[in-house]
Amino acid sequence: MTAHKDDARRNKQADGSRAERPADPLMVLSVEKAFRVLESFDPTHASMSLSQVASVAGLDKSAAQRFTHTLEKLGYLRKDPVSKHFEMTTRALKLGHNFTRANPLIERAAPYLMHLSKTTEETINLTVRDDTEIVFVLRFLSRQVLNPDVTIGTRMPAYCTAPGIAMLSRMRPEDARRILERTDLRAYTPDTTWQIDTLMEKIALSAARGYATAFEEFYHGDLSIAAAAVTSRQEPACAVNIAVSRARYTRQDAEKRFSSLVVAAARSISQGLPQPHG
């Protein structure tokens, strides 16, 4: 026991060349840096030179060199031989694709969403929650797409979306509140519900009704009705929602017409949902 020599190992010399590490001996820092590089390639940095990568990822030139080289060899980046700029390859789609195909939740939910899509001819989404956000994992577009920028993998704050509220409404209120408390709550539109107490009321109402609505709380013109599917322990697993345009429905019409459909779909999905382990 004790620790005699090993802290000598991770304490650098006193001349402080480096801040001390959290000392997580299992953490492989190279991997973290590699992902920092890969994740630098966002929509605003689609194509980057070596030095851009270095500055965006916060690495020095040597590290940028090594990690871009490594990622290129692994097939995740390609370098244009003339401009020397790097960009992502289709390889990046593979992980997401694997996730989608491997996820039993999605496999199970897909047929019900497709059915909804066919019968309503509106946009149908399946989302899961990741802490304070929801993530779109499956999407069936209608002919008149509202927001083409929303694709699989898109994230939004849970509190101002119908699926987010639907999932929060299936949790214990104190847990839901804790999530809201660590969210950056703001009014994206004039209609955004963004105060904790009001949100808790909205959550309670949604719990009672069995579905949630979000009318232009994040995007203008977007009317969304959602219901959450739950595991056998009554924990929210995912949510299905229908999104329609204000141009074609009033809020009341949309709610009246679609709420029972999403509730039914969510209930179907719930039954026989794979367990998060037993």
Next chain:
Amino acid sequence: MTAHKDDARRNKQADGSRAERPADPLMVLSVEKAFRVLESFDPTHASMSLSQVASVAGLDKSAAQRFTHTLEKLGYLRKDPVSKHFEMTTRALKLGHNFTRANPLIERAAPYLMHLSKTTEETINLTVRDDTEIVFVLRFLSRQVLNPDVTIGTRMPAYCTAPGIAMLSRMRPEDARRILERTDLRAYTPDTTWQIDTLMEKIALSAARGYATAFEEFYHGDLSIAAAAVTSRQEPACAVNIAVSRARYTRQDAEKRFSSLVVAAARSISQGLPQPHG
């Protein structure tokens, strides 16, 4: 089993003190292993224990421990606290999502595909080529989906798909042939064109027509018509295709009705296509 690659790649210091095979000094092997772990989580291995990860990824227990720990800390894996099994998180979608959003090709093509989707009400795809394969990068489903298993990120052999042939037909024939030569050519269905010479004829015909067809060459019942978009250097950049079911169209009808549409869409996409650098 045991070690296979390290000796081949790296000469210990058998004789001369100088390593004659410097291997690849810029390659960071930890990163490669991390991706081996992540990519182990495919549809047949959605949820794995530590030792399963070790065996599937080909690592020893310690390495599996370190990399699962690292990936968990980075948010790509989560471990069920009771079953101790690992699975992927929605984080995996982020890279693919970034790729989609960052790719100017996709941004540019999306509106044309959407237009096609609306006017035809059939399934529309955008694909790019990655060596011998095509990869689906954007997809608009019709009401009657043929193959729900095909999602963004799905790959197919180029030679037996309409988009693949369409792109090959815009290359120099000798380059196209070289790609075919390194493909594992096989007859997936009785209708698969799989002999090099026949394929080259098919490619030549497609080049002359400006579009390609694949009738049940990979999936039964799947009739597909595609055209390639080209860069200003006349290099194929991507392909757009329409896929319909044999149940609702004859081959002739499908070809007659849709070929001009995909050709027009591909031409529109081609104009002002971002350069692979200038």
Next chain:
DNA sequence: GCTCTTGTATCGGATCGTAATACTCTTTAT
């Protein structure tokens, strides 16, 4: 031409990761 910036190659040495081992727990068999 020259300078300045950016990409590429090299290399010694310390850091960081490796792999062996030991320790808990849980599961299974006797």
Next chain:
DNA sequence: ATAAAGAGTATTACGATCCGATACAAGAGC
């Protein structure tokens, strides 16, 4: 019950791997 086996977790000494400084090469702009 109890033991034995197996799996997951924690720890540590060692040394190969990776780090990062530096030098070199190649363009770009003046």
